[in-house]
Amino acid sequence: MxxxxxxxxxxxxxxxxxxxxxxxxxxxxxxxxxxxxxxxxxxxxxxxxxxxxxxxxxxxxxxxxxxxxxxxxxxxxxxxxxxxxxxxxxxxxxxxxxxxxxxxxxxxxxxxxxxxxxxxxxxxxxxxADGLEELAQRLRGLTSFLESLAATAVDDEVWVG
Amino acid sequence: MxxxxxxxxxxxxxxxxxxxxxxxxxxxxxxxxxxxxxxxxxxxxxxxxxxxxxxxxxxxxxxxxxxxxxxxxxxxxxxxxxxxxxxxxxxxxxxxxxxxxxxxxxxxxxxxxxxxxxxxxxxxxxxxADGLEELAQRLRGLTSFLESLAATAVDDEVWVG
DNA sequence: TGCCTATCCATTCGTATGAATCTATTCTCC
DNA sequence: GGAGAATAGATTCATACGAATGGATAGGCA
The missing domain is CATH 1.10.10.10 (Winged helix-like DNA-binding domain superfamily/Winged helix DNA-binding domain)
Incomplete structure (x- = not known):
């Protein structure tokens, strides 16, 4: 099998x-x-x-x-x-x-x-469908959260190496 | 210009x-x-x-x-x-x-x-990041909502045409 | 049974994709 | 000012993509 x-x-x-x-x-x-x-x-x-x-x-x-x-x-x-x-x-x-x-x-x-x-x-x-504006808000928030993380990581790389 | x-x-x-x-x-x-x-x-x-x-x-x-x-x-x-x-x-x-x-x-x-x-x-x-499980829940809900709409539309087509 | 249609997946074939690279231009710093 | 690094964007090229289609099998019905 x-x-x-x-x-x-x-x-x-x-x-x-x-x-x-x-x-x-x-x-x-x-x-x-x-x-x-x-x-x-x-x-x-x-x-x-x-x-x-x-x-x-x-x-x-x-x-x-x-x-x-x-x-x-x-x-x-x-x-x-x-x-x-x-x-x-x-x-x-x-x-x-x-x-x-x-x-x-x-x-x-x-x-x-x-x-x-x-x-x-x-x-x-x-x-x-309801709660769409809140969904959009959450997506925007998630993306900007991730982008700020990525920016921080890049900064760290600059500091470290 | x-x-x-x-x-x-x-x-x-x-x-x-x-x-x-x-x-x-x-x-x-x-x-x-x-x-x-x-x-x-x-x-x-x-x-x-x-x-x-x-x-x-x-x-x-x-x-x-x-x-x-x-x-x-x-x-x-x-x-x-x-x-x-x-x-x-x-x-x-x-x-x-x-x-x-x-x-x-x-x-x-x-x-x-x-x-x-x-x-x-x-x-x-x-x-x-917080509220992720709620975000996931909303996405699942949105998708299944859209899929049920599409299914209804297909049924309608069958009935009409 | 024989034929017609529907379904599943493979194949064809022209186009889009994107990693790697190249050229042109600008910036940096001595 | 000139060499080298950095950046913008174009180009190359091997590959992936997917719309259209084809071939094989199954189902429906006379």
Missing amino acids: PGCSTALTPDFLDRYLPYLLRKADQTLSAPFYAVLARAGVARSEWRLLSVLQDLGDLRVADLAVAALSPQPTVTHALRRLEDRGLVTKTVDGDDRRQRVVALTPAGSTLTRALIADATLLEGEALAG | PGCSTALTPDFLDRYLPYLLRKADQTLSAPFYAVLARAGVARSEWRLLSVLQDLGDLRVADLAVAALSPQPTVTHALRRLEDRGLVTKTVDGDDRRQRVVALTPAGSTLTRALIADATLLEGEALAG
Whole structure:
């Protein structure tokens, strides 16, 4: 009898926060992913567009951080978006290594439409669910807690080595 | 002046639950991803291993659902894991279309070690954070709420069309 | 039984991904 | 001012990804 059919860590996943977070994300996002597909926008591209719409023009590195994506992935996606005329990249005057990314009017229009759809779908999906603002608050709090920990760890490394 | 530098939907992301979920996941998981990289296990593979360890032997389709991954992605990853001797696939006796996936002893050993690391890292990261069990509870509740909605919607489609 | 449909999983194939690396530019400090 | 370190971002390239599809098996029904 091959394999180890007994679950040796029962309910690990059911208590493992990353799994729960990912599962909630996927379940909640599924309907919107269909919208994106119809619009011909990849998920990685949507992340860039929504960040730009929300935060305004950004350098590539800042965009990568805000969009939770690795920098090369951002550069690739930006080229696709640029080819479609949805964003522009302009060399920063002060530091010519830097490129400032901005939505074009067409990009902004598309993004605002997508955000409207996302908001609508989220509202529909979550109608009847309660404690959402508290959930959001907890998630923000958890993330900033973790980020402050990471910052402290980095500082420690600097001090130690 | 190219672009639309004004943010027309300020704070959309800061209220958009999928973004918050994803951000929390990435921030929390980052240290463990380094562990996976050292172990030579891809994230998609880790998801399969942890599900198998947690739930026991599964058919490919069930594995895909539980691991939150598309079925072809699961099939690809399973081949890699099989090549490394971490899982086995056996044809089900009753229904010969089905393949039952099981961890090998080596796969189970590796997975238990990874789960131990994950648990340890999560514990370290979350030490000092409070209200975690409530957060987990809310996430489970949100997901099952969304899933019941989706089930209802599917039923509706059946009735209507 | 024979046919039609549904289901399970594998495969194909074009594209996206991201680790590693490279180039260009700026900063630091003597 | 010039050498070396540091940083921004582009590029390369091997690989993973997943939508679409195919092949095999099972179920339903005449």
